[in-house]
Amino acid sequence: MARPRLAAALSSEQQQSALTAVAAALAAVASQDAGRLWIGCSGGLDSMVLLDAAARQWPAEQLRVLHINHQLSPQADHWQASVAARAAALGCPFEAVKVVCQPSGEGLEAAARAARYAVFEQRLAAGESLLLGHHADDQLETVLYRLLRGAGLRGLAAMAGQRPLAAGQLLRPLLGLPRQQLEHYAAARTLSWVDDESNASSDFDRNFLRHAVVAPLRQRWPSWHKRLARTTDYLREGDRLLCDLAELDLASCEPHSEVAGQSLALVRWQGLPARRQANLLRYWPVLAAAGEPLDGAELAELQSSVIGARADAQPLLLGRGRHWRRFDGRLYLLAGKPPPLIDYTLTWSLAELPAELALPDGSRLIAERATAGEADAGLLKPPLGALTVRPRRGGERSRPVGRKRSAPLKNIYQQQAVAPWLRERVPLLWAGSQLAAAAGLWVEASCAAQPGQQGIAIRWLSAAEQHSQ
Template sequence: MLYAHLEAYLAATVAKPARFVLALSGGLDSRVLLHLMGRYLQAHPEAGCKAVHVHHGLSPHADCWAERCAAWAAEAGIMIEIERVSLVLGKRMSVEQQARDARYAALQTHIGPGDVLLTAQHADDQLETVLLALKRGSGPAGLSAMPQRMAFASGWHLRPLLEYPRAAIEQYASEHHLDWVEDESNSDERYDRNFLRHQITPLLHGRWPGIRKAVARSAALCGEQEALLQELLADQLSEAISADQSLDIAGLHPDKPGSERRGKALLRYWLAEVGVKMPSQAQLEQVWHSVLLAKPDANPKVCWGEVEVRRFRQRLYVVQPWPDVSSSILPAVLNEACSLPSSLGSLLLAESKDGQLRLPQHDEPISVRFEPAGLEVQPVGRVGKRKLKKLFQEYGVPSWQRRRTPLIFYGEELAAVAGLFVVKAFAGKECDLTWHYEQE
């Protein structure tokens, strides 16, 4: 039954030839999916598949699990890679969430264009996910739970077993004499999902045997409603969001009566588009009232986790945490790219027949710096000198980017600010300055 379903599902869902990446924890569910994929590859040799086991290092048995996964993958004729990840414990985020985020981040590195990630969640997992979403007070997006198919990295993420209960997977494992690893943490009811699995869902199944299917239908309906709302608001979001992923406040029409409901929905879709963790309802209220509706001269922000939403010149920005680079001094060489720290890309000062800068003299070593304090210069085309802080304001550089903007020095004198201007005293036509930087 399971194999026939898998084969039919992949035939209807995946373009051929396909390359699959199977997430293999070694537990019952992924062990069964590995066996199923071994059979699938025998029947469809044109397909490619590799398994990836993510080694979290949380259990004393983690090394043994990795070895057993490698052995099972070899039996199935599937190559395997072991990805070791480290978790930073002690933060407010749960161990479960950190492990999940680290796992998917590791899996993402194995997904090329059009590749298909396979994971082994089933109908009981879906029920637990919906219950956890209810516990958090989630809306339709959260209650839509786990889709059977979704975009992932540059490929797709499929959950081919999502329609089947755990009992069907156990039956398959028994029929094919499969063994698997048992994570001792699965019995620890301090974890919410384990509490639901051991204490709550057995009662629900006993009272309402059809609850898995009923909850799956509700989740699917929530997903449809969420998709429809996104479709209806897509054009408005496209008009409001810019290339740097900031959001135009005017596009939310906060001054119009009745705009708050639609505006908050646009905020949620914008945050999803930017790819940050969704805020709680209370935090979203703060973004709307404390940031979006603040006085024009205010510099408000709302933080959750490691994310900040800030406003600058009637636009909203998501600001990620970055290490302080203001004390960095990087030597640079003419005609050679200079790699910048903190995901700032690279800078190239190259000779050119139609540039904006003069060549540096022999006694003017080139360097890249980031500290604007105390600097006073005159940009080309401007009258008189001004403090760099004031110039940043005039050029519309948000406050949190001002110590992340590369400053090019000839010797101890500022010659140019990347992406903004050349200092008048260093103007010329011998050099061109290029900053290769994709804003996060």
């Protein structure tokens, strides 16, 4: 635990300036309807200042202190105990969550961040806000770090002061204040905090930037944080403009909603100027809620191995939290990883509606009452007893509404341009030995409700679609 800095070491003007600046930053949050507030508190200087200022701004019952124990330091339990004690002293509810950090290709820091944000997303409910104590020094480190990694506009714009997170929002009210001002606040309030011993090691890239680069910059340019805020605002505005342009271009490329994602017409995309082609691909995941913009490597691989693949190929490219495919002249952006092919046989009762059925591959069927003509795939006519649900196994025949004769399921899939990767996964609904429907695609003519009649609409939601809802 770091010793509290003595208020006597500061002038009264410095103390008051720090108190006023932090209070103003929190008041800006209080002016909006932020709902219940979670305070992410590690026990370090910035988060302890944030917690103290929040407790002065809001009643304790509106706050909930959340500590993530990464279990990476011998002092981790001590840090947790110190935050718990401070929360108790302020009368704020406290919760600690221990996580396991599993480093991947991006290292331990990235793994810790991923584990931490996974907890944040789990805890944050609709209408709630998570407050984090990032400050202007953190922002400068982030800009420099991403600059050296070759980031684009969105990366160089660094951390946003406010952004959606899960069902709520993330707020960084201290982002415009330099660390020195937080130190002055802590001194004026005689706060104590913990120091992470790993912050002293220059083995980590961000620590090297903090000690060897950021410190001299602060001394050379005292008003650096104000200039930095202006620059990141310009970068963020430029990023938004490029995203707006991508949205306009996407609308011109005949976008379609697909199972677990979207598709666009490649012939329309190819009609765009080359720079706008690349810009659309880069920002399409943002528009489709399928992750961050493409980096240069993923963009180049997409253009080469998917768009540029031979005409009869069925290319697949895995990205971060998404995957890409091409079929029948369309490019597909699909959320998550390709789901596994699983054979199953399930019984589903539609005696009471609405009804749901979870499938082994993570997808879900939903049955609801509707009036025939309202659903593109047609409606099943009631009454229906228990249905059997299973994927295609070969040899099935069907006569969808509008066809005069039955045909092999394989032929119907081809005629309706059902994507090849879906054909073995589409749930088939059987009423006894009669195929009643291909979920989300069509209803068998003999099982369909007539126009204007009440029927049963069947929706098929992928695991990724359920998560986005």
